[in-house]
Structures are given as structure tokens and as C-alpha cells.
Amino acid sequence: MDERYLGDGMTTQRPIVRFENLTLGYHRHPAVHHLSGEIASGSLLAVVGPNGAGKSTLLKGIVGELTAMQGSIALSGVERRSIAYLAQQSSVDSSFPVTVRDFVAMGLWAEFGAFRRFDTKAKQRIDQAISAVGLSGRERSLIGQLSGGQLQRARFARLMLQDAALVLLDEPYSAIDANTVRDLATLVRQWNTEGRTVVSVLHDFEHVREEYPEVMILAREMIARGETRSTLTAANLAEAQRRSEVGSHVDDATVCHHTNPGEHESGGR
Template sequence: MTKVPILQVENLTVAYERHPAVHHVSGAFHAGSLTAIAGPNGAGKSTLLKSIIGELRPSEGRIIHALNRADFGYLPQATDINRRFPISVLDTVLLGAWKSAGAFGRITTAQLEAGRHALSAVGLEGFEKRPIGSLSAGQFQRVLFARLLVQDAKVILLDEPFTAIDARTTRDLLDIVARWHGEGRTVIAVLHDFDQVRAHFPQTLLIARELVGWGATDEVMSSVNLLRARAMAERWDENSVICEPAA
């Protein structure tokens, strides 16, 4: 069966003050694939994901796709989310309905039912009226996954989705990731746990600012590649590498 690219990365460089966090990366995510972005700390994993979603602009190269913004579902790192905002669990989940409701549209009965069903699917039935600030880290992550369920996106981007949550919640959310994959959605997740990568993600993009490997997980996550990625990360000099724009 022919694999169809849904999103291509072409010679992508993303730099902060001309110091590259991602450097000349090229490759393709195929429709319906389940891919982990892995690598050492500071390897550019989250930067790559933010470039795909459009939060960061490339310094060089480009992201190629024929998707609309509404086709993407994005879960940022938990530290990037303000949980002090006075909003209920159900209202947070219903933010995933913006694609059909619009910025100022009214939530329909069907959307309310979808929100409640999504909360039930993540194990939070009965939590609808609770403020999000009262939730544990694991409960809040379940809420964000419920929001993605309501959003019903073609491409789902997850940035460190299992960090600082309990093992049971991780298992439950991994089941949802597997469900998305089974439905033919394209799922891309930044992960730091290599055991999770090997156990649950058939494709891996291994990066250490530069691309180390991209393909089948059992091939990419070899001991040789992991040692190479670590060595690349350790020898990268933040102060000496300047990324000049192409002529």
C-alpha cells in the first residue's frame, strides 16, 4: 500500500536569535501514521512541533501541507497552560467545538452531548462543573484529551502529553492515542520516555537539533543512533553556532 505524505518538512531550520534549535531537517509524516518525536533534552523536539502548528516561523526551509488550521488538534506542554483562569471542566472541553461553533457561536445540544461523552471517555464523568484549577495534573490532562476528542481533528500534535501524570492516567491516554491511530488520524507526539516510544509508537523521528533518524521505531531507536544523538547534543555549542540565511 502506497504511503501518502500528509505533511512534509523541507530543509527546516528554526532559530532563536540566529542560534538554531532545529537545523536543516527534512522528511515526511504520512497520513494515518503514529509518530514519536524523540531525542535528548534541548534537542529541538518541541520547537519542531510548534513549527508544524505554525507557532514558530522557520528561519529557513518550510512546512508543506494542504491542511486548514482547523484540521490540527494541538496539546501544548502543561507548563504552557494557565490553569488559574476561572473556567469549568465542561466549558474547557467545549473549546474543542470552536471549529463548528465559531468564535462567538452558540454551543448546540449535540455539542454539549459530545462534550459530556468525551469526559466519560476519559474517565471524568461527573466532573463537568468543577473548575479546572481544582484538578490534579492527571485529571487536567484527561480534560485536555477530552477537548481533542471534541475537536475531531485530522492531525493531532501532542507535546510531552504524559509528563508528571500517574501511570493509570498514562495508560488510559495511550489507549486514546491508539484509538485515534485506529481511526486513521495522523498523530505526532513529543516524548522523552524511550520505553513509551518503543512500546506504543511504530514510527519515530529522532532529533538532536539535526535529524538523526526518521522511520520505523525499531530501526531508528537503535543503540547506535541514541549514542549518536547524545553525542550531537553534548557537543552543540550554543554560543558558536550562528545560522546564516541562504543566499
């Protein structure tokens, strides 16, 4: 069984997520395969690896956007509908005519529904979340008027309102300014201090070393997992890059040998 690291020390906790021989993919092409392990309740875990390594795919599997092609994902003490999931910022349609306040308030939809009116306490929670991310005074602004960093702050505020035990962040600091990264990283630490499990897909290795006590290195399969200081090494990252490149060549060869789309979808020969 994997060791689970919390804070500066190592503490074994009950798993909130367990993978058993997990394979996930798209159109019968595996993007993550034969993954086994656990994520302990209360973990602060970074998931890193080369482009195309299956990092975002893993989060989509946990939240239920993808169904396992093989194996399983088991959750303990949390339901999928209550997971707080921040997809990549590129998935947000900033042209949609909604104010910052209404955008953030969407974090309460699971609790209140789309048509129930917010009570005084809920309105206070919305205001507090907007203040916590440094957007006070921008409540009436349309999200399309925000900078990339401000939009990410609004997305974090919406996430806060979900009050989730399990938080999944997919490249939360991509294309935003350093001040916003610092402020949002402080929020992530606070969430973890409150006992929430946070799993983040990240590319900045220095940030991972500074902020995340535990790391998982993926290259379609598990390369290494453990305490960041001893796991996020040049050797492990080089191996992840090598495995990713080998996997890409295999996929290219598979596509080249399946010129009939129907044959390819059925698995070919």
C-alpha cells in the same frame, strides 16, 4: 524518499506533512536545521531526542507558531487552523476560573465560534468527550481543583472535540500517574485506528517501543528515522546525545563572541 510505517507493517501513504531543508529557531538561533522528510497520512510517529534537541520546536513549526528561517513545511489535505495541538501541560494556567465542562467545550470554538450557543448535538459531544477521558462527575469542578492527571484528561477531551486529521502532542504524559498514561495512550491508539495522523514528542523510550511503530530521533538535525524496533537503538541515542552536546558548545561559543546584542541579532560577522 523516506519509508513510512503504519501499524505492524510498512505502507506507503501520501504525505500529510513534508519538510524541505527546514530550519526553525528563535532570535536567529537555529533549533532545528536542514530537516528534510515526510510524515505519512495515518502515521503514529514518536519524536525523541535529548533536551534542547528541537522536538517541541518542530511541532510549533508544523502548527505555524514559528516561521521557517530556511526551507519549508508543506501540509497536504489539512489546514493549520484545523490541526489539534496539545502543548506541554506547563503552558496551561490552571488558576483561570473555568469549569471542566467549559474548558473541554473550547474544543468546539473553531466550529461554533466563541459566542454561538451549542446545540443539543454539540452538548452531547461535550458530555461524550468528558466521559471518554474518565471525568464524568467532575463537569462543574474548576480546572484549578484537578490533579495533574485529571487536567491532562480534560485537555485530551478538548482535543477530541476538534475531530482533527492531524494531532500533535508535546510531552503528553509528563508528570502524570500511570493509570492516566494508560488511559490516554488508549485514546491515542484509537485516534490512529480511526485514520488520524498522530505525532508525539516523548521521553519514555519503553513507551515508544510499546506504542509507536515509527520514530524520529532529533538532535537539532535528523539522526535517524524509521521503524521503532530497528531505529530506537542505543547507538542512535548516543549519537543524538553527542550531536546535541556539540551543538550546545557551538551555541555557547557564538554567544560569547557576540557581546553586542545588536550585532548578535543581525548575525554578527
